[in-house]
Amino acid sequence: MPKDDLVRIRHILDAAREALSFASGKTRVDLNANRMLVLSLVKEIEIIGEAAGKISEETRNKYKTMPWLDMIDMRNHLIHVYFEIDLDILWDTVVNDLPPLVKELEKIVPPLP
Numbered sequence: 802m803p804k805d806d807l808v809r810i811r812h813i814l815d816a817a818r819e820a821l822s823f824a825s826g827k828t829r830v831d832l833n834a835n836r837m838l839v840l841s842l843v844k845e846i847e848i849i850g851e852a853a854g855k856i857s858e859e860t861r862n863k864y865k866t867m868p869w870l871d872m873i874d875m876r877n878h879l880i881h882v883y884f885e886i887d888l889d890i891l892w893d894t895v896v897n898d899l900p901p902l903v904k905e906l907e908k909i910v911p912p913l914p
Contacts, residue, residue, distance in 0.1 A: 850876020
């Protein structure tokens with residue numbers, strides 16, 4: 802795997818973990834009243850998508866089960882349609898999609914020394 806891809810995959814993993822930590826102990830209803838939570842989750846998902854978009858074709862082909870395009874598409878939607886963010890989709894992404902993503906990424910990324 803190219804070194805830059807490994808760095809970007811670490812960024813995806815870090816952002817996913819951070820989003821999960823922000824959501825820990827919270828519920829979907831909390832998004833309605835906590836703008837800071839919304840913005841922090843959006844930012845982390847944007848980072849995930851931006852990094853995914855920079856992953857080489859070689860690495861994407863090696864890890865075909867990773868949802869590369871979903872990550873990129875979600876980022877693009879959040880960036881370009883920022884005025885119509887569906888909080889249900891945002892929450893679902895964080896609580897349902899990120900935990901398995903983290904598990905898959907942890908299989909790819911060697912632990913830091």
